[in-house]
Amino acid sequence: MTINLFSRVVPAIALFSAGIMLAQNYQTMPVSSGFTADVIANGIGSSNVSTNNDVDGVSYAFVAKDFQLTSTSAAITYGIPVDGVINSVVAGTPGLSYILGNLSGNNSLRLVAANDSGTLTFTTPKPAFTLYMLSTSGSGTSVVNVNVNFSDGSSQVFSNISISDWYGGANFAIQGIGRIKRSSDALESSSSDPRLYQTPLAIDAANQAKPIQSVVVTKVSGAGYPNIFAFSADVYSDCVPPVLQAVSGITANSALVSWTGNAASYDVYHSTSNTTPASSVTPTYPGVTGTSTTIGSLNSNTTYYYWVRSNCNTATGQSVWSFAGTFKTACSTFTVPYTENFDTTSVGSSTNTNAPSCWAYLESTSFAGYGYVAASNSYSAPNSYYLNNSTGTAGSQMLVAPPTINLSDGTKRVRFYARTGTTGTTLVIGTLSNPADPASFTQLGSPISLTTTHTQYTVNIPAGSDLQLAFKHGLGGTSRAIYIDNITVQNIPSCLEPTAVAPTNLTMNSATLGWTAPSSVPANGYEVYYSTTNTAPDASTVLNSSNSATSPSPSATLNSLSSDTNYYAWVRSVCSASDKSIWSEMAAFRTGYCLPSSSNQNSWLSAFSSTGSLIDMAYSSGSSVAGGYQNLTATNNKIINAPGATTSVSFTAGGPTCGIGVWVDWNNNLTFEASERMFVTGNYVTTTTGSITVPAGTPLGTYRMRVVTDFNSTGPSSACAAITRGEFVDFNFEVATSLSTSETSLKKKEISVYPNPFKDILHVADIRDVKSVTVTDVAGRIVKTIDNPTAELQLGELNSGLYLVTMNFKDGSKSTVKAIKK
Known part of the structure; x- marks a missing residue:
């Protein structure tokens, strides 16, 4: 069985983690003297001026990020940091850094031959558990001895330390810092080379309390040129930080943290930020005398970080803060209404199943399918939730909702959209008594048979004891896809809303809306709200004669609408003067013809002319317009001919060859139907001719004619498409038996x-x-x-x-x- 938890919904099964390593007190050890060479080119000017030596004996030096050959040279994006601070990337020493010597002066202890040596003296001697050396070797590997000198005159020798070549070695503190050839100022960059390496020098227990005053580095062997750049230390303290243990007892607003140690007391600090607190910060819980405490007053479903430090009865007094521990509080039990549209959750995959925070993907043991948030097939863009059973035909997989207060008290319902890739695939709605056990699923009603189109479903949740809702795949055949979106859990209203709102009988200035009445028909009919924006009405929306209508039955006609305009409409039931339903789902319609588009206008209708009509047209254009659609019905570009008459037409495509099609809306229903395509090419053309015949018996009047030029289709099949290259142009085709005075003048x-x-x-x-x-x-x-x-x-x-x-x-x-x- 798998439970994929983006954040677990059950407090008893909580995510936790904590640092289990001993924290170190890393400090830099700046060098006061001893560097023998400047091998880092920096500033403006030739590298031969800003350095006095190379790293490798063959003229190559490091380069700093502020290097420019001239003041007009392009800035480089790689190199040694200008402040000289190297933050080590070695995984085992998080927070360790080094400070280089002066980039404009000697900054390397450079050793050439065997037995060459040099002494680096530290500005401030410090005791250390471990001393870390930052170095590299040019033109091959080299071997050195390091003699660590303490302030009491004693020393500790580290023999035969191998330093890797500055290209390709392991245990690097920094890489990809670039280099320059001093003889030519030629820059070289790589994402991985050259490198500086980190070498740990573990100080013996007998020496750890002694301040380190200097180091002597001697080349022993190897063809390479060792370059020693800096030292840092894990500074010694006899008051060590505690070691954190696993977090337990996580609830929505508290967590029990614990640690090991033997200090007199401890300070605890927590935050929603992972930034390590300063030594001066005020602890959240100071002076804890045990090795555990409960962190309280937390927010639910939130990630927290915490640190613990020791208060010792010694001269040192107080340790540094421990490594950070982290935990996430559990989710609170949700109250209705709540909605999940999956749009703020990261997208998952078949190998990375996931769910929104406080939701969960749950499946039977070894189930073959998967479920995750997908950036496709949504009802409202961009995301939906995707269930696929793959080869699984037995068992369970489901999306589990958060625990919900009084979910099964008989007054709740869930509404959602769903579709499938295979018509007939079923989705089962139910509840869980144990959100970690798919066998505890109780089915509500009959399985829902899905279609390939997103449809809204409403399921009432009967009385019971379960607190968590689940959406279970109905299985069936293999690889059955289900997409779920816009889930809302809410109270069942006393006044139910209409469903399936749809427009009919569209004209240029009116529309009829029809809908399905709820099971309990409202006593006072319905209210309709319409707008040219898709913002749903709410309690503050004022209904008036310009934006609403009422109806006693499940349909209403909206008049005095603007032509060629997109409208959006909602309907609600009026059960009494004080009890109205929520608004229905939005219905969209347009008082006019569909708006096609083209994303590229390098192909267009260059010319369109007719002959043999009462009035012929001769349209031409040197280009299209942005968006690829033109409405020229208000111009003189029209054809006039009689019922049953045939008009000869010719077309020219601008740009390369295209397919061309012509539709005329003979029934004036604002739709270009397949039967109304009056002309179409059968292959790609530049110029072509044909004819348009007015159907016999067509009433006299004006009809919309649309010409489509499509670079990607030999025979355009839709007058309402969004194509990638071409043009749509609307004209008038007027049916008349004789010409008016103005038309006769035009003919003349x-x-x-x-x-x-x-x-x-x-x-x-x-x-x-x-x-x-x-x-x-x-x-x-x-x-x-x-x-x-x-x-x-x-x-x-x-x-x-x-x-x-x-x-x-x-x-x-x-x-x-x-x-x-x-």
Whole structure:
């Protein structure tokens, strides 16, 4: 059996951990004299100036982070820290650091030949349990002896200490600090090299109380060049910190911490921060005389850190703080209502099962499936909870909710969304008497058969004794996926809300909403709230004639809406003047046609023209618009033809070849249905022709026509898609048997040109009302614009081919004709 606990919900089964190592009192040992070489290039200028020697005998030195060859050189991102502080990364000595010598002066005891030696004298002698040496060896490994001299004149010798080459060795304190060639100022960087190494020198018990005054380092052997840079110490004290033990007795607001030691008393300090307290900090619990204490007044479901120090009856008096211990308090029992949408929990995986804090993933012993928070298939983005039984067909796997006060008193319900990857997969809702034992699951009602679409479900929790809710996989076949989202546990209201709110009968200015009445039909009907924002109404929302409606039955018509606008609506039951249900789930609708989009507009509808209609159109464009959708129904770009008549059409795609499709909403229901696709290509084209036939019997009026140009589809199948490259353009297709006066005037503005094809000059039959002429090629590019044109258009510079010649009239209207250049 596996219980994956992001934070366990049961106080009796609590997460804990504590430091079990003895804390050290690490202090640096600054060197007052003895360095013989400056091997760290720093500041502005050549490395040959800021150093006087190399590390390895072949001209390479270390480089500091502030090195610049010139004041305009780019800053480097690697190197020795400018403050000279090296924080050791050796795992066994957390908190140990070193302080280097002056980066602008000698900073290394550099030894060349066997028997070369040097003495490093410390600024402040200190006694130590262990002395740590920071060093490296250039051009190969080397072996040294270290003689540690104490202030009483005695010494301790450490023989045959091997120092690794500055590239590739183990037990490094720092790596990836870069180097520079002094002869050329060529920089070299690596994420792992070069390195400085940490060597521990354990001081004998008889010497630990003696201050260390100096060290003498002597090269014994090896081809490498040893460089000694710094020392630090675990400073001796006869008052040692205690050793922490495992935390126990964890509740939602307290924990019992314990330790071992033999001091007269102890101080305890705790915090939600993992920063080690200073010696001057005021303890939370000072002067504890035993070896345990209860830390109280804590917040539930919170991670805490704690430290303990000894108060000794000796001259030293007080130890440093121990290593940090840590624990997490248990979750409090939840009260309703509460909601979990999984959006603030880190995503898990099949090998890293998880659940939100105070929730749990629970499965039978050796169950093959998994459950975790997934960043996909959500009802509300971005996350959902994912259960997959993999090859498991027997046993249990479930998501367990937090313990809930009075969960099974008969007055609670749970609402949630769920879907599956395989229609018919079931989800079982139930409760647990023991949240660590899947066998204690009690099923509530019948299994829920899921579909591949997120659906909201509501389950009332009957009277009983269990305090924890669980969502159990119904198993069945293998690898059945279940996604759960937006779980709400709440009191069962006295006035139940409607469900399944859905829009019907949409027009440009109205919509009808229908819904399913609750099992107990409200005595006073329903209230509907609608808005152009998706913010749900609450107790502060004021209903008025511009944002609401009432209805005695499960439907309502909303009038006087704005056209081409997104609306959101909610419905609630009115059981009495003082008792109303919560609002239903949101329903969204649009008073107009769907809004398609394209993420790339490098393909577009370059030209669209018609012939044979009562009024023909000649549209052209040199580019698309941002978003890939244009609504041109308010312009003169329209076709007019009679019922049953056929209009010849031609299209040009801008950019590379595309697929093209045309829909006309003949039933004016604001939807482009499959049967209303009137033209479509069968392959990728640049130019193409076809026809659109008005269905016989179509009522006279204006209809929305949408042209789709899609770079990724030979035959576009949706007029409402979000495509990756292309364009959607809306026009009007008007059905009429004769032309109005204004349309007749528009028809008269069609101007003929000759000769066609032409060689150099294209003549315009009537130029009087023409303000300018625009010439466009078949790719939609404007190749020439002529302001205040004459009847003779000089077009001799154009290449041979087909062009669209657009007459721009002084009243703002246009007329476009095709012309062929020989």
